[in-house]
Amino acid sequence: MKRYFVLLLLLTIVISAGLNPPVIKLNKSVYKIGEKVIITVINPNNEPMVFPNPNPYKIISVDTGETVYTPISPQVLYKLEGRKSFIRVWNQTDNSGNQVPPGKYVVVVQWSEGEVKSDTFEIKGEEENTIRAYIMWTALIGLMILIILVFVYVSKVK
Numbered sequence: 001m002k003r004y005f006v007l008l009l010l011l012t013i014v015i016s017a018g019l020n021p022p023v024i025k026l027n028k029s030v031y032k033i034g035e036k037v038i039i040t041v042i043n044p045n046n047e048p049m050v051f052p053n054p055n056p057y058k059i060i061s062v063d064t065g066e067t068v069y070t071p072i073s074p075q076v077l078y079k080l081e082g083r084k085s086f087i088r089v090w091n092q093t094d095n096s097g098n099q100v101p102p103g104k105y106v107v108v109v110q111w112s113e114g115e116v117k118s119d120t121f122e123i124k125g126e127e128e129n130t131i132r133a134y135i136m137w138t139a140l141i142g143l144m145i146l147i148i149l150v151f152v153y154v155s156k157v158k
Contacts, residue, residue: 019045022080024107024118031123033099037090039107039118046082050112054078059090062104062120068094092123101125 027038039057043049055073060066069090080086090107094100102125107118 019047019049019113021113021116022049022109022111024109024116026107026118026121029119029121031092031121033102033123033125034092035123037092037107037121039088039090040085041080041088041109042085043080043082048082049080051078051080052110052112055088056110057088058108058110059100060106060108061100062106068100068105070095 023042023044025040025042027040031037041057053073053075055071056078057071058067059069061068071088092100100123102123104120104122106120109116109118
């Protein structure tokens, strides 16, 4: 069994040797809490590319450097034909099923020749929207008070 695995691993390395790394595309760069992150992995080569399993990615927090999510997947080699892609969806939960906190994250895809990182993406929390709304309403109320004071001043001058 061990020989079979070693031979399969060597064959995988030979098949993938000299290939360009996979390309990772995300549908957005900024997400709201709970919004699905759509991950597309593209084989830019004409030849097939081999991955260690059908879900060869993990999500890493840029802020802490920790892996927050790794999908459970059967440990079977996954071959992606040349110029093809596959899509995976992450629902912003960690390995325990809890919502990850707001912050910056990166997708890391493992393939036969190493790892490739996506561009950084951000998950923004509700508190950021609340602060913006507070500032906007405060400015609006201030403007209304100013208008009222101008009317009072103008009416007293006449």
